[in-house]
Every structure is written in C-alpha cells, then in structure tokens.
Amino acid sequence: MLASLLTIASLYLAPAVVRASPCVAFDINWNLLGFGLNGKDWNAGTQDQWSSGSAADITTSGRPPFDGANTTCYLSQFTNAIYVMNGDKSSPSSVHIYDATAKSWTTQSVTTGSFDPSSFDAILDHDTNVVYALSHGEVFSLDMGLLKAANSSALAWNDVQKAPYDASYQPVMALAQNHIHFLNVPGVPQGQADIFVIHFSYFQPQPQAYPLADGSAFPSSFGQATSFFQAEGVQQEFAFIPADSSATYVVNVETNTTQALAGPATKDAQATYFAGLTSLVQLDSTGTVSWLPYVQNDTNANKAAQWSKVAALASVAPATTAGAGSSASAGAGATGSVGPKASGSGASSSAGPKASANPQNTGAENGAVGVQVQRGLVGAVLLGALAVLV
C-alpha cells in the first residue's frame, strides 16, 4: 500500500522536472512538421508558408509524449513516415512511427539487445530504410522494412560490428551516397571524414577530405549533422553545424567539396537540425525553430542566405524556458494519451490552426516571459536581430 502510494506520488511529481524534448522533420512533400512543441504537433506547411500565419495542429491519438531526452526523428522518404526515437521516456526502446500520409501514429516495439538507446547517434539509410547507429564504439542496425505503421512483432537492433573507434568517441554521423560519414573522429585531420560503406559494412581505411574553395577546412569539433534530401534518390550533401554554431558547413560527397554558410543566428549547442530539399531547419533548446534557405549548386545564393525564425510555428508554439531543470512544457509529457487537452502554455492556439494571427502568449508558468513577449510582438527579422544581440 505504501509502495503504491509512493509510486502514485512519484508519477504525480515527475512531470514537474521533465523538460520535454521536441523534434522537427519534413514529410515527403517538404511540409515542416514540429512534434512536441508546446505539447502538440504541428504542420507548418512548405517553406513559402513559414514566415507568417500559423501552423496547423496535427496532434492526434497514439503519439508519443515527447518527454524523452535526446529525441530524434528521421524521414523515410519511400514510405512518407517519420520514425521517432526516444519520444517516450517510459519506453526508450520503442520507435514511434508517424504515417504522414494517413496522419496517424503507431508504436513499434524494438528489442535492444546490447544497443543502448540512451547513448547513440544514428542515420536512416535512404535506400534500404535501415537505421545505422554508433553506440559505445559499436555499430548497430535496425531494419525498418518499409514500415509506415508498426508491426505487431518486435523489431531487433542488430549488432553489426565494432567500429574502429574508442567507446569514448561521441559520434557525429551524416549520410550521403549510402556512405556514413563520421566527423570529429579522434586523429582524423580537420576537414576530413571517416567513411563507412553501408552496403559492404566496410570502414574505409583512409579518411576523405572535403576542402572549402579557399583551401580551408571545417573544424574538428563535436556538432550536429543532417543530410539534405533530393527530390528523389540518394542524398549527396549533408550539413555540419559545429557545437559553437560559428558556421554551417555543407559537404558535397560527389565533388568532395564543402561550402561555408552562415552559422545559425541562435547559437545553441543543444540545438538539433533537420535538412529538407531546399532548407536547413534548426530546433533550439527553447523550442524555437529557425531555418536557412538552401539551393543545391548555387553557391552564391547559399553564401548570401540568412537564418530566420519559422514564424508560423512561433505563433502557435512559443518558446519555453531555456536551460536544464526548467519546468517548461510540464503539460507536454504528462500523459501518453493525448486528447485535445490544452496544455497550460501556448493554449492560445487551441481555437484552431488559423485562428491566432497575433497570439498573446501569457503562459505565466514559463520563466522566459521576455522571450514570449518578443515572440508575440515582432516578426522574424527583428527576432533574428535580437537573438544575435542576446
């Protein structure tokens, strides 16, 4: 009896210390989807729709609570499905599948074996729809078949082989041309990547250089990487954003070259990134989503491109308090069953996706009132300028 009371008490208290972990992804029509932003899921439409208006609320049953740490999302281009890992802290091994065509969620159970879902980096191989992960120096794979809805039987992480890296290497992985590029590998010079050839399960013995036009190199640094998609076919380019956000590097594995583009306006080592066809999207640790336009093969346009906020998401899902230990979005992860239950903050959007052109974000439980006021009052350009000043 006491035990169950304690359990109930801890369940009751738990949400107060959870910081929800949203993620962003594209569907195959390049609609920008924001999951777990202010406790809900959103479709911000295509890039031409981001600078104004409001994203559509696509929150529906069966979704993960987005209360996990280090939540990651992957687009399966053949199936138009988004695979979510660590979307539910009560079930860290599960892969949640969003069928972006049917707009429905299912939960795939996964047997982890020796794979550690709390410590890995991963890519989804475009052509085979197999996830490859590096965790504690070991390469694992998870074959997603052509799933856009969960199988009733469990999938299993397969231990592929040992990587030629110490278990302490914190992986930075990027996919291009069915090759996994490992960045910031100890001992590998700046501007170079180690390559794992997926189809042969083969680590190339020599790193590959990807110099900038001026002869300089992207830094050896921890950071985030994400692959640009093509309208169809394999990916050929990936973005690498060092943890200091000093620049955005785009590596082309066909030409073996790198472009240096503007670093994110919001410098945030905790930010995550997702590239589409013609844009690179940043989700920072406050839940603010920003983007950089990108045009393949137009280095001049790319060099001039600037980051701006996705206003259509900001208007419906205002930023939460930054930093560890905040109680932001306590409503987000409180339950796995998600109805139209308005979470405390940002509930102004509940009137419908098009309703709130100028939401007054009065979510008093969030500490970042200043941020919220700004977001309600000013547009993307001014916000970008403010972000630089702050």
Ligand SMILES: *[C@@H]1O[C@H](CO)[C@@H](O)[C@H](O)[C@H]1NC(C)=O
């Ligand atoms: C999240 O990632 C960090 C950095 O890799 C790691 O230290 C931490 O254990 C992870 N947390 C969980 C709950 O997965």
Ligand SMILES: *[C@@H]1O[C@H](CO)[C@@H](O)[C@H](O)[C@H]1NC(C)=O
């Ligand atoms: C890129 O590098 C690879 C490996 O060194 C080489 O085989 C390929 O020909 C290079 N591509 C170009 C366009 O230089």
